[in-house]
Amino acid sequence: MSDATILHADLDAFYASVEQLLDPSLRGRPIAVGGGVVLAASYEAKAFGVRGGMAGRKARELCPELIFVGGNFRHYQRLGDAAMAIVGDFTPAVERISIDEAFADVAGCTHLFGPPEAIADAIRRRVRAEVGLAISVGVARTKHLAKIGSQVAKPDGMVVVEPEDEATFLHDLPVELIWGVGPVARARLAAIGIATIGQLAVAEPESVARLLGPAAGEKLTALACNRDPRRIVTERRAHSAGAQSALGRRPVAEAVVRPTLRHLADRVASRLRAKGRSGRTVTVRVRFSDLRSVTRSASLPHPVAATAILAEVAEGLVWAALRDHPEERTISLLAISVSQIEAEASALQLDFALGLADERLRPGARAGRSRLAADRAIDAIRDRFGWDAVGYASVALDRARSVPDAFRALAEKEL
DNA sequence: TCTGGGGTCCTAGGACCC
DNA sequence: TCTGGGGTCCTAGGACCC
Numbered sequence: 545m546s547d548a549t550i551l552h553a554d555l556d557a558f559y560a561s562v563e564q565l566l567d568p569s570l571r572g573r574p575i576a577v578g579g580g581v582v583l584a585a586s587y588e589a590k591a592f593g594v595r596g597g598m599a600g601r602k603a604r605e606l607c608p609e610l611i612f613v614g615g616n617f618r619h620y621q622r623l624g625d626a627a628m629a630i631v632g633d634f635t636p637a638v639e640r641i642s643i644d645e646a647f648a649d650v651a652g653c654t655h656l657f658g659p660p661e662a663i664a665d666a667i668r669r670r671v672r673a674e675v676g677l678a679i680s681v682g683v684a685r686t687k688h689l690a691k692i693g694s695q696v697a698k699p700d701g702m703v704v705v706e707p708e709d710e711a712t713f714l715h716d717l718p719v720e721l722i723w724g725v726g727p728v729a730r731a732r733l734a735a736i737g738i739a740t741i742g743q744l745a746v747a748e749p750e751s752v753a754r755l756l757g758p759a760a761g762e763k764l765t766a767l768a769c770n771r772d773p774r775r776i777v778t779e780r781r782a783h784s785a786g787a788q789s790a791l792g793r794r795p796v797a798e799a800v801v802r803p804t805l806r807h808l809a810d811r812v813a814s815r816l817r818a819k820g821r822s823g824r825t826v827t828v829r830v831r832f833s834d835l836r837s838v839t840r841s842a843s844l845p846h847p848v849a850a851t852a853i854l855a856e857v858a859e860g861l862v863w864a865a866l867r868d869h870p871e872e873r874t875i876s877l878l879a880i881s882v883s884q885i886e887a888e889a890s891a892l893q894l895d896f897a898l899g900l901a902d903e904r905l906r907p908g909a910r911a912g913r914s915r916l917a918a919d920r921a922i923d924a925i926r927d928r929f930g931w932d933a934v935g936y937a938s939v940a941l942d943r944a945r946s947v948p949d950a951f952r953a954l955a956e957k958e959l
Numbered sequence: 960t961c962t963g964g965g966g967t968c969c970t971a972g973g974a975c976c977c
Numbered sequence: 978t979c980t981g982g983g984g985t986c987c988t989a990g991g992a993c994c995c
Contacts, residue, residue, distance in 0.1 A: 581962040596995090599962055642966095642995045724968090726993050759969055760992085788964060825987090835961070839989060879964090947963060955965035955995075 546706055548683055549651040549660050550776070552690035553631055553667060555624065556678040556699045558644035559584035562620055563613045565676045575611045576603055583615070583951075587699055617950035627671045627679060634663050639776045643954050645694075647687055649776045661704050668702060685710070686772035692721050710770050715742035722767050729756055729764070744768035782957040785823070786881030787811040793833050793874050796866055801878065802859060808880040809855035811952075813848075816882065817923060819959040822847035822897030823882035826854065828861040831877035832869070840865045846896035847886050851922075852915045853899050854882065885959070 555561065559577040564570045564586060574589035576582045582603050585594040592607035604610055624643040632638050634657055637649040650663050657663045664681040671679045678700035682693020685707050692714070693703040705713050719741055720730045732755050738744050744752070745768040753761030766772065787808045794800045805828075816822055824847045831837035840861040848854050858880045866872070886897075899915040931949060 578963085583963075597962065599960070602960070602962095645995080724993065728992060757970065782966070784966070786965070790963060827988095833961095837990095841988060843987065876961095877963090881966090952964060955963095957966060 550690040551648045552682045552694040555644040560586035688772040784883035788879030813851040816849040822849035824884035827881045829879040833874040849897035850899040
């Protein structure tokens with residue numbers, strides 16, 4: 545039997561397909577999920593050149609008939625989970641990459657369900673029948689080949705790459721199909737005459753490394769030469785947790801910065817606390833109105849998970865960044881991220897994280913106990929009544945124009 | 960003409976230690 | 978006093994992915 549047992553299953557035009565599933569009047573029509581930004585486009589819209597990530601205005605220029613739909617984010621989560629659960633019915637060796645795609649290794653279950661190609665076919669039929677969505681599947685010996693296979697298979701298709709066909713399969717495909725090759729790498733490779741995976745495979749590794757750096761050079765050369773050592777990883781925890789908020793064009797002012805950072809710190813810290821985790825490094829990003837951005841970070845002596853402490857550290861970093869750019873009068877985005885997340889917080893670490901530390905040990909940790917009490921009380925109320933039931937009043941004003949929490953949650957990784 | 964929000968990984972320079 | 982080498986951590990920035 546072939547050792548092509550890795551599957552890559554990828555729901556087609558996912559958000560847009562869900563909208564067309566929920567509202568039959570949208571089927572067969574060019575639609576885009578989103579508003580200011582296209583989060584996903586239906587195949588009918590893609591035919592006009594509309595792409596995910598595109599500005600809404602530009603999308604409408606390309607396709608005047610384009611219909612923008614609001615986004616049923618909870619349905620995306622539900623249907624994505626349902627589709628991936630079907631993959632999981634065949635094998636426990638599933639690596640979920642995002643809401644709408646996953647790798648699976650079916651080597652251990654072919655005696656139950658037949659060869660990989662038959663399993664892929666069964667997954668596609670069941671997702672279509674039980675969830676109502678099209679899912680494309682690539683089947684191959686490695687993750688890299690399976691992923692490219694599913695991309696080539698779209699829409700609503702399946703591609704099996706047999707081991708003896710691998711080199712031929714890769715040879716004429718464009719380099720940007722390789723995972724990790726984006727616009728910059730594509731352009732740099734094009735500058736030395738490399739456009740296809742076949743050309744990259746025979747290029748001098750040294751010149752590729754000079755162009756893209758040693759790590760990327762090595763990785764890309766290996767993939768182009770069809771060496772992919774990656775295995776399926778069934779559980780993966782996030783190494784950082786963050787939140788950001790686009791602000792439009794706002795003045796550099798405490799009345800803008802402080803409540804926004806409060807809100808972001810609240811989001812990040814409550815996620816950390818919910819998982820009993822905390823992190824030592826706090827990073828902020830300030831994006832100016834011309835879309836240039838700067839970051840500032842600080843590694844603390846102890847991990848943090850308290851909203852108030854995170855907000856204070858973040859605010860200090862943001863003002864430091866702004867002091868370095870006195871010419872900038874307006875900002876368009878603020879972000880907070882916490883990294884160096886502790887694997888398993890000890891009781892003492894958690895005390896520090898939550899601001900409970902003894903004043904003698906951590907000078908300046910004012911009102912640690914009341915902070916902890918406040919965070920815990922807010923967490924408990926939200927458990928019962930929802931996230932919006934309680935919070936920092938000053939952030940309420942901008943809630944209406946910000947992205948729904950349900951959409952944010954779609955992209956969050958397991959902490 | 961002005962892209963949202965959540966992540967990962969890599970690079971390069973400097974500090975610091977042995 | 979000057980010089981060399983290796984390792985680790987920290988910080989800022991950037992490419993990339995979904």
